[in-house]
Amino acid sequence: MSKAKAGIVVFPGSNCDHDAYHVLKNVLSVDTKFLWHKESAVGDRNIIILPGGFSYGDYLRCGSIARFSPIMKDVIRFAGRGGIVIGICNGFQVLCETGLLPGALMRNENLKFICKTVTLKVENNKSIFTSKYMIKEEISLPVAHGEGNYFCSEEKLTALIGNNQILFTYKDNPNGSVSNIAGIQNEGRNVLGLMPHPERVSEKILGSDDGRRIFESVAESVI
Amino acid sequence: MFTAKITITIRESILDPQGKAVEHSLKSLGFDEIEDTRIGKHIELKINTSSKEEAEKISKEACSKLLANPVMEDFKIEIEKDVKS
Numbered sequence: 001m002s003k004a005k006a007g008i009v010v011f012p013g014s015n016c017d018h019d020a021y022h023v024l025k026n027v028l029s030v031d032t033k034f035l036w037h038k039e040s041a042v043g044d045r046n047i048i049i050l051p052g053g054f055s056y057g058d059y060l061r062c063g064s065i066a067r068f069s070p071i072m073k074d075v076i077r078f079a080g081r082g083g084i085v086i087g088i089c090n091g092f093q094v095l096c097e098t099g100l101l102p103g104a105l106m107r108n109e110n111l112k113f114i115c116k117t118v119t120l121k122v123e124n125n126k127s128i129f130t131s132k133y134m135i136k137e138e139i140s141l142p143v144a145h146g147e148g149n150y151f152c153s154e155e156k157l158t159a160l161i162g163n164n165q166i167l168f169t170y171k172d173n174p175n176g177s178v179s180n181i182a183g184i185q186n187e188g189r190n191v192l193g194l195m196p197h198p199e200r201v202s203e204k205i206l207g208s209d210d211g212r213r214i215f216e217s218v219a220e221s222v223i
Numbered sequence: 224m225f226t227a228k229i230t231i232t233i234r235e236s237i238l239d240p241q242g243k244a245v246e247h248s249l250k251s252l253g254f255d256e257i258e259d260t261r262i263g264k265h266i267e268l269k270i271n272t273s274s275k276e277e278a279e280k281i282s283k284e285a286c287s288k289l290l291a292n293p294v295m296e297d298f299k300i301e302i303e304k305d306v307k308s
Contacts (some may be wrong), residue, residue, distance in 0.1 A: 060289070104294040109238070110240070111240050151237065176238075
């Protein structure tokens with residue numbers, strides 16, 4: 001039995017929270033619970049997931065208001081001392097707004113909401129998030145976003161490349177992201193943000209389990 | 224009472240796809256003189272304070288903390304004194 005204890009943060013407007021909960025709790029048998037955004041602490045959780053959705057209606061900028069939810073203060077503290085945090089889609093946007101990950105997610109270059117399965121390349125498998133993938137392995141994950149166009153300064157991009165922080169890239173860039181970036185980790189290697197949805201493809205019965213190994217890698221990293 | 228009129232736009236160095244789409248549409252309507260189009264957000268804040276400087280300081284702080292994202296956006300602030308007050 002894994003020592004992992006997952007907490008799925010629920011913001012008003014989160015809509016992939018139950019998918020993430022289901023994968024961790026029922027597919028991987030990880031001790032998992034929801035954390036309402038008004039809670040003040042992550043408690044005994046050692047993996048925090050910021051799920052996809054449209055927190056606060058995506059008003060102002062995606063993730064900008066969720067970033068100031070009461071629980072986020074403790075999530076930032078938790079990440080600061082090495083706690084594992086994964087932000088999926090809207091969760092990635094929240095992580096960029098908090099500054100736990102560099103850069104920002106802008107409107108897709110073609111101005112469309114993109115909802116389709118895309119091919120990703122695993123650029124680095126020496127991370128707690130990707131250890132169960134092969135290097136340069138191609139996997140298929142669904143994306144569903146209007147603002148997934150990753151942007152950062154050239155200086156930040158050089159650092160991302162130099163520190164092996166880019167974990168996933170798009171094979172055919174759907175949204176205009178710099179360097180085809182689909183998912184990155186922080187410098188401390190304990191925070192992951194990605195636009196595609198691994199929680200939607202974690203069981204063969206749903207068509208694919210290409211995303212499952214992200215959760216397996218992380219759950220196993222907790223000892 | 225002061226009103227802060229805030230304009231937030233995507234930074235000059237970054238492609239603004241909305242602006243570009245609208246620019247193309249304007250060109251196709253014959254507006255050949257229009258060379259650049261950028262789209263942004265307009266936010267108005269009513270600020271209850273006694274000096275213009277203080278209103279400006281508060282607006283700047285609100286922009287830096289929440290209203291604009293310095294990674295990709297620039298902001299401009301205009302402060303007006305409310306005539307009624």
